[in-house]
Amino acid sequence: MATGKLNVYLVRHGKTMFNTSRRVQGWSDTPLTKEGIEVAEFLGRGLREVPFEAVYTSDRGRTIETAGIIIRESKQPHLEINELSDFREFGFGKFEGEYEDVMFGKVMEHLGFHSLEEAFEKFGDDGYQIISETVEKLDETGMSETWDAMVARLKKALEIVSEENANVLVVSHGMAINTIISFFDKSMINPELANASVTRLGFENGKWTIEAVNDLSYIEAGKLVLA
Numbered sequence: 001m002a003t004g005k006l007n008v009y010l011v012r013h014g015k016t017m018f019n020t021s022r023r024v025q026g027w028s029d030t031p032l033t034k035e036g037i038e039v040a041e042f043l044g045r046g047l048r049e050v051p052f053e054a055v056y057t058s059d060r061g062r063t064i065e066t067a068g069i070i071i072r073e074s075k076q077p078h079l080e081i082n083e084l085s086d087f088r089e090f091g092f093g094k095f096e097g098e099y100e101d102v103m104f105g106k107v108m109e110h111l112g113f114h115s116l117e118e119a120f121e122k123f124g125d126d127g128y129q130i131i132s133e134t135v136e137k138l139d140e141t142g143m144s145e146t147w148d149a150m151v152a153r154l155k156k157a158l159e160i161v162s163e164e165n166a167n168v169l170v171v172s173h174g175m176a177i178n179t180i181i182s183f184f185d186k187s188m189i190n191p192e193l194a195n196a197s198v199t200r201l202g203f204e205n206g207k208w209t210i211e212a213v214n215d216l217s218y219i220e221a222g223k224l225v226l227a
Contacts, residue, residue, distance in 0.1 A: 006164060006203040009050065010180065011171045013066040014040040015195040024103050026089040026145075026175075028096040029060045039196040039219060040066045044073025046222030053166045055079050056157075058087035063171040066196070070169065073227070079169075086157035089173035090132055093144025107134045125186035128178060154180055162203050181210060190214045 014036030018025035032040065047070060055071065057063040064081060071079050095103040104116050111134060113119045120127040132147045154176060161168055172180075174193045181189050181199065190213050193199070197219075200212040 004165065004204070006162065007167045008161060008201040008203065009047070009052075009167065009169050010177055010199040010201055011043065011066065011070070011169065012174050012177055012193050012195055012197050012199075013060075013062040013171055014069070016062050018097070019195065022100045024092050024095045024098050024100055026092040026096055026173075027060070029062055032062060032065050036062075036066075036195060037069060040069040041073050041227070042219045042222035043196045043198070044070040044222065045225040045227070046218035046220070047074045047169075048225065050074070050167055052076055052079055052169045054082065054161075054164045055169045055171075056082045056084050056087060056161060057171040058089070058173065058176070059083045059085040060088060060173075063087070063173070067169065067171040070171070073222070084157050084160065086153035086160075087170065087172045087176060088153075090150050090175045090179075091143070091145035092135055093139035094141045095135060095139065095144070103135070104131075106138055107131055110134055110138060120191065125182065125189055127191075128175060128182070128189070132175075150176070150179060155183065158183075158208075181213060184208050184210050188213050 014032045016025065016032055016036055017030035020033055055067055057067045064083065067081050071077065108115065108119060111119055123130045129147050136144045136146055158180065161170060177193060177199055178189045188210055193214050194216060198212065198215040200215065202209040202211050
């Protein structure tokens, strides 16, 4: 059991090929782009003053690649990556690899909205849940994940991390990170989470707190540090 305060640096992976082409990327995977590698390098350099005790990622290549770069650039080569499939992104089933505009267009049509912004305005903090449940309904192949399944596995992953001490790096995915945020404070959900952004969580005396969301300061600090 962790003693003292646990600080979790929850990082969205660097930009990938599918991010760039605006294709749906949940359980499917593409490598980091040149830009994605560079921003992960900046983040790693900006985190040199943070001594990590452990590193966790999902089992997708883009999070593993991002974590490896952060470990190298933060000059903490002793750290080993612990892969946890429970930190995966939501599984979009038949829509994996589809253009985002196509998938969201079908979801919005089903819900009776003209835009994603209109849907989020209507559903507010429950927007992600409504959208994921609609994706499941529209996927006649049955390959998409359920909202409840994603929530359950992310909570399980957090339980594992909560056993660690001091500072822990977790590299995950945009929707997964926002879902984790929703466990503690739905008002802090940020649909615009940037690649390599840091969301900091605290865990002490059995209670989680959110200390920062979409923090880009470590990236900016890293741009000032020589490789």
